[in-house]
Amino acid sequence: MALLGAVPRRYLFGGIGAVLVACIAVTVVLVRSGSAACAAPAVPAAAKVAGKATFYAATGAGNCSFDTVSAPLVVALGPSDYRAGAACGGYLDVSGPKGTVRVKVTDKCPECAAGHIDLSREAFTKIANPVDGIVPITFRTVADPGLPGAVTVRVKEGSSQYWLALRFDNHGNALSSAELKVGSGWQKLQRTDFNYWIDESGAGSGPFTVRLTDSTGRQTVVPNIKLTPEKVQGTGVNMYSGAVAKAATPAGSKPASASASASASTSTAPSASAEPGATTAEAADAAPPPQRISNTCN
Incomplete structure (x- = not known):
């Protein structure tokens, strides 16, 4: 049109x-x-x-x-x-x-x-x-x-124990990282430009636990993600209920546009x-x- x-x-x-x-x-x-x-x-x-x-x-x-x-x-x-x-x-x-x-x-x-x-x-x-x-x-x-509600997750079509792609929503601030729990540690997932987070080698048959970090450094853990492709899963997890990651930094390091005003807001409201x-x-x-x-x- x-x-x-x-x-x-x-x-x-x-x-x-x-x-x-x-x-x-x-x-x-x-x-x-x-x-x-x-x-x-x-x-x-x-x-x-x-x-x-x-x-x-x-x-x-x-x-x-x-x-x-x-x-x-x-x-x-x-x-x-x-x-x-x-x-x-x-x-x-x-x-x-x-x-x-x-x-x-x-x-x-x-x-x-x-x-x-x-x-x-x-x-x-x-x-x-x-x-x-x-x-x-x-x-x-x-x-x-x-936030309109708890974080949701969608497992992309084609996902299996050999390849996994996850899309998250209702996180408020943009996400800076998503990490899959592997044993006692965390493995970073790869962000795609179509907003899925991917483990190219797969993560088994699940269920999975993922730690999300947003652009403000806030973190939350989303457990019990089932390997059910093409379905949106509710998680019951509120993105703002987690801790702030001390080592995390906002995604990027400068304003998006050259036309950005030199004066930023002084408000500290959320x-x-x-x-x-x-x-x-x-x-x-x-x-x-x-x-x-x-x-x-x-």
């Missing part, structure tokens, strides 16, 4: 995965001495980035391999912001002429330059008039967004606040996030 002022139609391929916005890289992990191991310190919001937004026909599915949802509030990022899938599952607060909306990173926009984001139509209409097609915006990565005078990101902290983008975009 062609849209006024929108970028040329792009085509998404199933083998591509979505990446966490590189701005999340500027999020700093503040470890308070004497705090309980399970109590993660507040993380300041990432720096604001100035850019532009277009929109396309999104369903919540896309390169991050999330599931299709109705009325998705989602975003596709250009290669430099997508960072080979490292941005997948993270959130942005996007402010435009009409207000602010919170969106989940679920897709890649191959032709988008740094700072150019491609929103779902539903998200775009909350910040601008669709007739405009393309509008100036600012956005920032949200630290510790509200999530980025909306711009003054804007709408409230649709109470996104309490609302379930959309989970997938269409394979067609404009």
Whole structure:
């Protein structure tokens, strides 16, 4: 569907995965001495980035391999912001002429330059008039967004005792690593650009235990993952209930876009606040996030 002022139609391929916005890289992990191991310190919001937004026909599915949802509030990022899938599952607060909306990173926009984001139509209409097609915006990565529920995991089709691929969701911040428990230690899984974590040599018949670390350094352990391909498994594990890994660092080391503002937010609230005078990101902290983008975009 062609849209006024929108970028040329792009085509998404199933083998591509979505990446966490590189701005999340500027999020700093503040470890308070004497705090309980399970109590993660507040993380300041990432720096604001100035850019532009277009929109396309999104369903919540896309390169991050999330599931299709109705009325998705989602975003596709250009290669430099997508960072080979490292941005997948993270959130942005996007402010435009009409207000602010919170969106989940679920897709890649191959032709988008740094700072150019491609929103779902539903998200775009909350910040601008669709007739405009393309509008100036600012956005920032949200630290510790509200969670819609416990972490979920999907075992990819084709997985077996000889090859294993796992996709995680409902982790709030983007993930920086996933490690499989092997004996008394942990073995790192390989991240793909389509948002699956892979053990190329296989891990047996399961069940499996995986330790997740997000971009703020927070860790949690997800046990009892069954080898049941193509099924989404609930885990009962809340990503924010784990400890902060002292040795972990945010994924990446610089803001995603060259246009990032020199002044970062000084707020220490768990999530980025909306711009003054804007709408409230649709109470996104309490609302379930959309989970997938269409394979067609404009």
